[in-house]
Amino acid sequence: MAEKAYKRSLRRRPIPTRFRKEYVSEISSDSGEEASYDSDDDVFTPDDSDWSGDQASSDDCFEEYDCEDEMVVLEDDDKEEAEEVEEESEVTPFGLGSEGFDGHSYNITGRMVPTRGGGQAAMVRLERAAELRKWRPMDEESSFKVHKFKGPAPGYKGMFGARTKSIDYFDIFFNHTILQLIVNQTNLYFTQSNPGTTFVELTIEELQAFFGMVIMISTKGVRVLRHIWSKLPYFHDKALASIMTRRRFFWISRNLHFNDNTHMPKDPNPDRLYKLRPILDHMKAAYQRHYNLSKHIAIDEAMVKFKGRHSGKQYDPSKPTKRGFKVWTLADSMTGYVYNFNVYMGRFGNPDNRDLGFRVVKGLITHNLHHCYHRLYCDRFFTSVPLLKDLKRIGMYCCGTVQHDRQGLPTEIVNLKYSANDMPRGESHLSKHKDGFCSYAWKDRKLIYFLSSAHSGDLPLTAVIRTIDQKGNRGEVPCPQACYDYNMYMGGVDRADQLRSYYCVDRKSRRWHMRLFWHIFDTTVTNAYIIHKEWQFRNKVPPTSLIMFRYYLAEQLMGDFSSRQRVGRPAAALSMRVNASHEHVIVDLRTEGFIIKRRCQVCLRNILRHETYFGCAQCDNVPLCNNSVRQCFENFHKNSAN
Structure with missing residues (x-):
């Protein structure tokens, strides 16, 4: 009833002047001749000739626009109702009698629903209406197939060979090139900050020992770093204190730097991540260069805690970490390997007029993932009809929850929210789109909406385990396959966050870029651990726990180095x-x-x-x-x- 009332209201609205040509859907002539517009008498007539009369006046009235799919034509079962409305209101199908809103007569035989307004807004409304007409109910047959996964074999790309130690996998990402860059920039930063001051320069061996100490400290859970060098026997750590002095450790931590401040551009819209740009570019390239994703991947957000002052800091009261930097992350759903990430620094230009979720997903999908037919899972912040269309165009399927008020969802699915209280738990509804994806509505404790192009369009039911009564008894609740797959594979980013949070090396700092650097450092150690586990699985070696992997990695990074050793005469x-x-x-x-x-x-x-x-x-x-x-x-x- 709501849909019919909406059509009645639209039927009384005038047609925009510039869209008169587009509203001619069919001509009553049986000859099938096309319609032409005569500017002398302003009447549409069937004619074989092209547009005649004063061409300049017709161009001023409208622009040509191909709206073959955008026509909003009334269905046959609505024509009788439309005639009753016309007799009651004594108006033409457009609510204007025989004359239009500009006083001219129009011989229009097509039965269409006009839209109010003109210009760009009218065009948008036409496109939205045409999009809604592409949905088909569940009982209609529609054939669209889902291609099999055609990507390379998932896992580490390189040859394991003699890579048996933890440091071998850490060196894949933190190689000699990036370590040398950090050493050079750290020494340069201290020289620029303290001109004329003599100091002992940082070396690669000392930097590796510093990283090893940081990993070992996180493994032991030391909260106050100064206690390592304390004289109190239960606080003092002889092994770590013998590597370098407290003064040297904090000197490195305080002066660690990654980019030259003197070369920072003076643009009105500078790169807000300039201080970390070499690290970000190197790590993202290394993550993608050494690993192939599996069939199922996920996109979600991660929060890096920071309470200082910075324009890119975000606030989300619904998250455990409410204040900090937001990092959009693409991860493997099976292993939690982080494949790509982007740090969100607030609003930026929107040249393609797409929402933020659409741009985030497009920014994380690299070219080498195209036409591999991965299954991408994301939550309702990202999922939309334009996103599914665009991903399918580049050979990738998507499945995710969606907000019920997203534009482009079918009316019969959206209207289920009014009867959600009467629906039994486990009931599902499906609507198919002719472009090859589906919209689901599934009743759990509340009504949940899904969009999926990763499923073929039928409604195979599986089951999930839920609490079914007030006594706490658990049982099976039927659900669509799309819902089951979403619950199974959506946690790729959460898995990476879980591994990183166990022994996080992140430390409180006033320098915002250090919080992000330690987040990337933790992610790198986690990715190295995932590849190391794959080597153990392939060689049938008993798996190593995460804490032991970090212990061996720290031990191998520190080695026999000690800045307390005499380097001069024996x-x-x-x-x-x-x-x-x-x-x-x-x-x-x-x-x-x-x-x-x-x-x-x-x-x-x-x-x-x-x-x-x-x-x-x-x-x-x-x-x-x-x-x-x-x-x-x-x-x-x-x-x-x-």
């Missing part, structure tokens, strides 16, 4: 030189292999904090002040003699 030669002269001589300890300042032992006894590069070579290189204010060198040896 200890045996030093002892021979010291023993040869039995005098206490103050020396610069940097020549003896100590590359950082150490606390003076005399000042430490006096509860003072002074650091120095100098010390006594004969007294086991003990650090001692040597200046005109504090004579710690002399005082130390006087006290020792006494």
